[in-house]
Amino acid sequence: MKYYYDLHLHSCLSPCGDMDMTPNNIVNMAKLLGLDVIALTDHNSTLNCKAAMEVGREIGLVVIPGMELTTSEDIHAVCLFPTLEKANNWNEFVDSKRVKIKNKAEIYGRQVIMNSLDVEIGEVEHLLLPSSNIGITEVYRKAKEFGGICYPAHIDRDSLSILSVLGEIDEYCGFKTAELADIKKEPALKKQHPILNSMNIITCSDAHYLENTKEAENFLELDTLSSESVIQYLDNNKASRARY
């Protein structure tokens, strides 16, 4: 079956995420747009995943707990996990690998943690944007150790992407999937970087504002829909199956 996805969304926990990106607004907007599965991928934190997953369960939308990690090279990589517990274990690990600088909310924006009623229950003290000291060549294997997957985000962007920083995706990294911001660039990129021909290519919104959430136009073909089945799909080296 076709399941429509948007696997890269930020909540009000990301300093650059709009305060309207509350757990309820994100999940209800996705439902309204006809999506079947989303992932919450705040910068270097999973702390709003619990609330978003609870809302998802209530209204019947699969919410995968995730994170957009900043590697030591300043490359963004999406990490997804089959369960909240695994995502939170990863969160603790990443937290121990981050540079701790106090957030200046008036400059960078607030980093708000909410419950499933969109009530503020806390704020992350240290800025979530700086790079971790997890390297791009180790991040896939590390995420796997924690029971999840990892793949490079918005590889076609001019900054904070694996291609803008390194110029190539090395096979040694182990990535099975790559996320494109603009799917129209796929043919040209595949010519330039043949490794992409053996990877799943997906495209997501990277929405920081509600109105930027993707419409239901990109789908995965899965037998059944769950966090596990999506992660399994994205962790397979079958480029021919990749759909968007």
Ligand SMILES: [Zn+2]
């Ligand atoms: Zn990013």
Ligand SMILES: [Zn+2]
């Ligand atoms: Zn992002």
